[in-house]
Amino acid sequence: MDRSASASIASFTANPPLYSFPVPSFLAPLKAESFSSLYTTLAILASLLVLEQAVYRYKKRHLPGAAWTIPLIGKFADSMAPSMEAYKRQWDSGALSAVSVFNIFIVMASSNDYARKILNSPSYAEPCLVHSAKQILRPENWVFLTGKNHIEYRRGLNALFTRKALSIYVGIQEAICRKHLTRWLEIQEKNPNSQPIMMTARHLNMETSLGVFCGSHIPEHAANAINDKYWDITQSLELVNFPLALPGTKVYKAIQARKVAMHWLELAAYKSKIAMANGGAPECMLDEWVLSLADPNYKGRKEFSDTEMAMVLFSFLFASQDAMSSGLIYGFQHLADHPEVLAKVREEQDRVRQGNYAKPLNMDMMVQMTYLQAVVKESMRVKPPVLMVPYKATRAFPISDDYTVPANSMVIPSFFNSLHDPEVYPQPEEFLPERWLDPEGSASKNPKNYLVFGSGPHRCIGLEYASMNIALVLATASVMLDWEHDITPQSYLSKIIATVFPKDGCRLTFKPRTLA
Numbered sequence: 001m002d003r004s005a006s007a008s009i010a011s012f013t014a015n016p017p018l019y020s021f022p023v024p025s026f027l028a029p030l031k032a033e034s035f036s037s038l039y040t041t042l043a044i045l046a047s048l049l050v051l052e053q054a055v056y057r058y059k060k061r062h063l064p065g066a067a068w069t070i071p072l073i074g075k076f077a078d079s080m081a082p083s084m085e086a087y088k089r090q091w092d093s094g095a096l097s098a099v100s101v102f103n104i105f106i107v108m109a110s111s112n113d114y115a116r117k118i119l120n121s122p123s124y125a126e127p128c129l130v131h132s133a134k135q136i137l138r139p140e141n142w143v144f145l146t147g148k149n150h151i152e153y154r155r156g157l158n159a160l161f162t163r164k165a166l167s168i169y170v171g172i173q174e175a176i177c178r179k180h181l182t183r184w185l186e187i188q189e190k191n192p193n194s195q196p197i198m199m200t201a202r203h204l205n206m207e208t209s210l211g212v213f214c215g216s217h218i219p220e221h222a223a224n225a226i227n228d229k230y231w232d233i234t235q236s237l238e239l240v241n242f243p244l245a246l247p248g249t250k251v252y253k254a255i256q257a258r259k260v261a262m263h264w265l266e267l268a269a270y271k272s273k274i275a276m277a278n279g280g281a282p283e284c285m286l287d288e289w290v291l292s293l294a295d296p297n298y299k300g301r302k303e304f305s306d307t308e309m310a311m312v313l314f315s316f317l318f319a320s321q322d323a324m325s326s327g328l329i330y331g332f333q334h335l336a337d338h339p340e341v342l343a344k345v346r347e348e349q350d351r352v353r354q355g356n357y358a359k360p361l362n363m364d365m366m367v368q369m370t371y372l373q374a375v376v377k378e379s380m381r382v383k384p385p386v387l388m389v390p391y392k393a394t395r396a397f398p399i400s401d402d403y404t405v406p407a408n409s410m411v412i413p414s415f416f417n418s419l420h421d422p423e424v425y426p427q428p429e430e431f432l433p434e435r436w437l438d439p440e441g442s443a444s445k446n447p448k449n450y451l452v453f454g455s456g457p458h459r460c461i462g463l464e465y466a467s468m469n470i471a472l473v474l475a476t477a478s479v480m481l482d483w484e485h486d487i488t489p490q491s492y493l494s495k496i497i498a499t500v501f502p503k504d505g506c507r508l509t510f511k512p513r514t515l516a
């Protein structure tokens with residue numbers, strides 16, 4: 001037998017052997033010192049691995065979650081391929097549960113009380129978004145402000161979402177929506193097969209957002225260019241990404257996409273300032289913003305560079321493109337699957353439009369569409385576009401009587417269980433818009449459960465605009481189109497790419513609406 005193969009570590013040390021295991025022959029040429037340093041390295045590695053487990057177990061304490069974490073990577077594999085089933089298992093394992101990814105200790109909060117507590121405790125926890133978000137949005141973007149600075153900055157932006165401002169946007173939204181729905185019909189005419197609306201709905205959304213934000217200060221070809229690149233941003237929003245934005249990586253591509261968007265948004269800000277200085281009437285969000293800053297009664301900061309304005313608009317695009325597309329796509333799917341609900345939407349459209357489908361929509365008409373509003377609310381309750389928002393504990397956070405989230409841990413409030421609580425929403429998996437029509441019903445009486453747009457100081461700033469836009473697209477579609485759902489084995493499975501989509505992209509066929 002080859003002696004080196006059966007040698008033991010002990011034979012190279014003065015101490016009595018603690019372990020004895022065979023050394024492979026490729027190690028034979030190693031000198032005693034080399035073995036000693038190898039032994040030391042292995043011992044250090046082993047200690048680190050033990051330490052990793054000890055720290056994980058110390059932080060986790062009694063919370064549900066794996067007893068041991070997978071060395072170094074933790075649940076990285078799960079975060080690469082997120083699935084509703086795995087998330088649901090985690091949420092149902094306890095109101096608070098623990099998980100670790102790349103040694104980032106994460107506390108998941110699934111109950112309504114804990115989710116709201118995290119969202120409403122700014123002195124303990126702040127949003128941290130996914131790691132790539134800072135590279136894409138740029139670290140100086142306002143969305144990363146915290147505390148008083150965040151409150152003040154945000155106060156200035158509220159002017160962009162007032163009822164008066166939203167009224168200006170309705171006309172832009174409707175014109176773009178009609179143009180896209182007409183194009184959907186033309187595409188269908190050329191190809192009678194069902195098509196997934198995943199990308200076409202995203203395109204409609206992108207052009208609407210850019211139209212609302214920038215009006216005629218952004219040309220259509222720029223909106224198309226931004227739309228073409230934007231998918232790179234969506235794809236880069238994974239929980240963990242390769243840390244360096246090297247060419248070829250997803251984050252690198254997303255940064256290139258941001259540069260294209262920023263170029264056009266800066267130009268739009270510049271043009272808006274000139275148009276308003278020349279006494280033009282406000283026709284988009286930028287114009288509203290420029291005018292509000294010039295108002296003598298306006299108290300906040302008055303000077304914003306073109307780049308700063310563009311970064312704010314880009315943050316809106318970033319926050320809305322995926323979430324709104326998800327909301328819209330499920331809106332189409334729910335209405336296709338529930339013809340009785342679509343029929344009621346149409347009855348309401350008839351009433352509000354007084355039978356005149358060519359009449360342009362306005363804010364008063366949108367307000368009268370109470371059934372449609374219930375449809376939109378219910379659609380996003382059943383299929384919340386955003387399942388959870390990552391926050392970070394800025395210091396030790398005593399979240400319950402018997403558990404304190406360790407400082408610097410991630411703490412993730414999830415919305416699904418709140419939105420599917422059978423006590424508040426009986427038959428929680430069913431799509432029942434009527435539940436919102438009774439002001440005394442449990443859905444209306446428990447607004448704290450409706451976490452679709454979050455809660456607290458970072459609650460979605462665009463929530464009314466978002467709901468109105470989804471309603472407006474469905475209203476317009478209901479009067480212009482008939483559509484059918486081509487149900488596949490993946491229609492009711494979820495694909496999670498930043499937000500939630502039907503796994504098959506929602507395959508629909510469209511026809512011009514036939515009026516009875």
Ligand code: HEM
Pocket residue numbers: 119127143154315316317319320323324327385386389451452453454455456457458459460461462463465466467
């Ligand atoms: C269906 C569509 C949308 C959904 C489901 C949605 C959902 C959310 C959620 C869950 C948050 C985090 C709230 C929290 O931490 O408590 C959020 C934040 C935010 N949303 Fe939305 N959102 C939508 C559309 C929009 C739109 C259209 C805009 C802008 C035009 C927008 C702008 C923002 C911004 C800027 C934030 C961060 C606010 C802050 O940190 O102060 N969102 N949104």
